[in-house]
Amino acid sequence: MSNSSVDILKRALERERKAKLIAEDFVEKRLRELYLENVSLTQNLSTQEEFQKYLIDNLVDALFVVDFKGNILKVNKEAKLLLGVDDDNLPNNINEFSVVNRDRINKYFSRSNYKENHSEFQFQFYNRKKEHKVVRIKSRILINTKNKPYAYQAIVRDVTENYELDLKIKEQLEVKKFEALILKDLLTSNDIFNNAWTLVNHIANFLKTDDCVFYGLVNNKLIQLAATGNKISSDKTILNKLKIPITDGVIGQVARSKKGIIVKDTTLHDSYIVDVESRLSEIAVPILLDEELIGVIDSEHIEKNYYKTSHLEFLSNISSLIAFQIKNSVNQLEKRLKQDELEKTRKRLEIIFNSDHNAEVIESNDGYIIDIGDGFLKMFGMPLSMKNKLLGMRCSKAREQLKNLFIDEDNYSKNISDRISNLRPVLNETLELKDGRFLARDYVPIFFKGRIESHVWRFRDITLSVNYEKSIEAQNRKYKGLIGNMNLGLMEIDSDNTILTVNKAFCAMYGYESKELLGHKADDTLLNTQHNLCKSKSEDDIKISNNDVNELEIITKNGDIRYWLVNRNSNKNINNNVIGSICIYLDITELKQLNIKNEGLIKNLTASNEELSHYAHLVSHDLKTPLRTISTCVYWLQEDNNDILSAESNDFITTINDTLKDMDKLITSTLQFAEIRMANSSIDENIDLNAVLETYRKNKFLDSDDEFTFTIEKPLPTIVFNRVQIQQVFQNLVDNSYKYKDEQKQSYVKINWEDQEEFLLFKISDNGIGIAKEHSSFVFEIFKKVGNRTDSTGVGLWIIKKIINSAGGKIWFDSKLGVGTTFYFTIKKQ
């Protein structure tokens, strides 16, 4: 090792030694300090302990050390006093005492609680001497030498006295507050209802119940004036307005004895009256003023044994406070009830008095108008404003003014003074006014305490009923005259068919005098009737056959047979019961005979018509043969002598030929006409018009004509008609269209139809030459034709019109010259 190395090491060693010395110094110094500190701490501690012991023993509060299981580890003098124990019988555990809310206490002393903030805590318990104690605890946790918590040190202060004092003060305060509240309410309002309601609500609140009822003594009955709880509906009307006679129930008992009572259990009390629902305890106190009963305050609670003497004192106190006010209010109420009653009566009377129906005047016993009804003013045409003028007027003066309204002016006044002097009610006197009205007057004297007090005059307008009676009488006379003079026979019978009345016409028809008929049975054979006069039927039949007309064959008094029509109507009284019948008779004998004649005539006529048709047919048919012979002969004559006949002769022959042709047509038409007439008698049948027209189209070869179109616009209906006739109608009309087509244009005929309610309407329209206006009037006339056409007989349209008309239809047309024609005809639906 080199010198320098040694030096370095020496130096390093030197530094270490020095450092060691420094360190030794430091440690020595530090040890000394610690020692001194320790000595002073020990001294301090013993002083502290002594002080604490002293403190604990002299503590005015009790001190406990309690572990987490509630074991009492240590107590001081005060604690023993508080627990009511001495050294011999020290308790081991806090649970040995009866504690209110033990869970809370156990929790307070539990181990888990020590970390929580231990604030002051008050609780109640009963000590060994059974004394009720209220204590307040403050505690802190104790830590053992191992730094673990093991128990609580609790300072317990006895606050029982304070607590009880507090309670008392609170209670008194409550009472005072409540009393003040009630007084305030009573002083601010005189309304008994408000008062009563405020009262019951306050009391209920105070008693902590939902039921309190206030009864007032009105007319010697206790009436619920106010109630809390479910007895009050929203409009403050008491649901069950219980009225209790002063003798009944707990309340009645209180009212009689004038002493408040507590019923601890209402089920055991026989006089308990169930109100809305049964409650188990009840308290009631009287409200008294100078020993006089004014009302009762009553409260109930659902629990048994709820009310205490303090409640009774309280209620008695309240009742004496409010007695005067309540008395006042009850008096007011009674007064108001009476006033209300009076007011109601007055109102009712006023309404009756002033109704239009009653025209009344009240006259005082010394002859002045006391009151006048609106009806009276109206009756005599006075404005309502007159009322004030009339009130207080002398009646005699008023009568003078009214008197000239009556027909019997003088009697009117005299009559009145008679009434007044007699003082007897006189009702329904009829007075006639000059304006035509009739009045009924009632007079009623009013007595009060045996003396005449006033007179009531009441008028009613009876014009209507008087006039009504008169008019009924007049009507009666009128109808009697009418019935007596009419041409119809009339007989009234009762429900036993006894004749009650007959009119003159009936007697004339029948040949009997009315006295011979009245009182007899209408179905009596004495009357010579082959059938009963009234065709006696059961009541039911009559009802059904009302207004039925039956034909009767009657034998009159002198033996003639007559035919009558009878109509029987049941006669009813006001109550709609049938009391008989009224029969009306019409003699139809002449009519009947006429009818029989007519029938014969028609038969003859039909026969001769048929003969005529037959004859016409024969004649026309037979006429054709000679005509043809003539035509042939003339033709031959002309053929054979053509060259010798002069031009003039030839012209004659041509004329003969033309005339023959015309004649032939005439005969053809006549034949046709006859055929139609004969066809008339044949039977109607179902006819499919489509088939009819199809056959016609084929026969006429209409389809092959390019210049003429025949169209059926929609399928035609099936009708019930005479086949020949309907064929003729369509044929004729279509033939006409064809005949009178306009050669200048493409011609057509169209057939269409419509269903109208009762008819079928057919249209046959063409674009032919049309019918000139001047011709339109004789289109349907027989043997009229336009121009000199040889293919027309002038019979067709006439026949068609006949056919359509006789089937109940109509035919007409529209036409414009050069444009076309439409024929319309209707056929009645079946």
Add this chain to the structure above:
Amino acid sequence: MKGFIFTEFIRFVEESHGLAIVDEMIESSNLPSRGVYSAFNSYPFDELATMLTFICNKTKDSAEFLLEEFGKFVFPYLIGKHSYIIKEYKNPLDLIAGIESHIHIEVKKLYEDAELPEFRLVEKQDNKLVMIYDSKRGLTYFAIGLMKQTLTHFEVNGKVWIDSKYKENTGVKLIVEINE
């Protein structure tokens, strides 16, 4: 500054550079204590700074590097002496997080005059710790060295670094992160 830093620094220089350098450092530095240090006492920080500067000049190492190495060097000494504190910790992050709230309190029990830096915990996750290191003296890298050695002690891989984005005037933000 507590004496143990000085005694350990001299041991650190002796072990890393030899006793001759220690001797030279003390002889040439003209220290008020003349290089005599007891762990019980406290000495001015300047003496440490003087010695550190000497070593920097001698070895051309940076002060930061030296301080970090010094920190790592001191760690076993500290835990060896105060194992009753350390043994409560099962992982390095809990230990580092407990510096302020626990370890420093224990230090204060022994040396009430000790001037300790503040470690304010900003964020702690299972594998990451963020704190503000605040000291009167610039011994940040000493602290980093201690923390790194803590990771090594618990045989955990991880990093300790300065958050350069942290621009507050007081303190340095240090982040310790453990690799999964």
